[in-house]
Amino acid sequence: MNALSSPPYDPLAHGWERFQDAGFIDLVGPIVTRRGADGLRAFGFTAETKHANLIGVVHGGMLMTLADRALGVAAWDAAGGRPSVTVQFDMQFVSTAKMGDFVAVEPELLRLTSSLVFMRGTLKVGDRAVAAANGVWKILSRPG
Numbered sequence: 001m002n003a004l005s006s007p008p009y010d011p012l013a014h015g016w017e018r019f020q021d022a023g024f025i026d027l028v029g030p031i032v033t034r035r036g037a038d039g040l041r042a043f044g045f046t047a048e049t050k051h052a053n054l055i056g057v058v059h060g061g062m063l064m065t066l067a068d069r070a071l072g073v074a075a076w077d078a079a080g081g082r083p084s085v086t087v088q089f090d091m092q093f094v095s096t097a098k099m100g101d102f103v104a105v106e107p108e109l110l111r112l113t114s115s116l117v118f119m120r121g122t123l124k125v126g127d128r129a130v131a132a133a134n135g136v137w138k139i140l141s142r143p144g
Helices: 024-028 060-078
Strands: 032-035 041-046 084-093 102-105 108-112 116-125 128-139
Touching: 024 060, 041 060, 060 084, 060 102, 060 108, 060 116, 060 128
Parallel strands: none
Antiparallel strands: 032 041, 041 102, 084 128, 102 116, 108 116, 116 128
């Protein structure tokens, strides 16, 4: 690091916490989270070499994974903790994220019905939009 560069962003030093998920997310993570003023959880990750595509920027699949997890967890929260599954998901890629970038998304609840949750979010590096996502989640009935 030279005198003109700043140290990399450390999300844990800025109120983010590690999101525990022993499944697929554990393989591509770590992913971090923090609760927003609206009660929904924002999610983020710091791009590492394992997240690169063939041209050396963050793979679109990783951005989609972050968005699906963030909006999906927000759907669960909006549905009062009832499990919700993705039934429709759209993503638009606007710019690239590079290795070392911290990519974050703050989910926004668009609509909640008795059986569906409509969500959207913009993935950003700082103030710069990297991708936009929106989708619909089906609220499942709890067994028993």
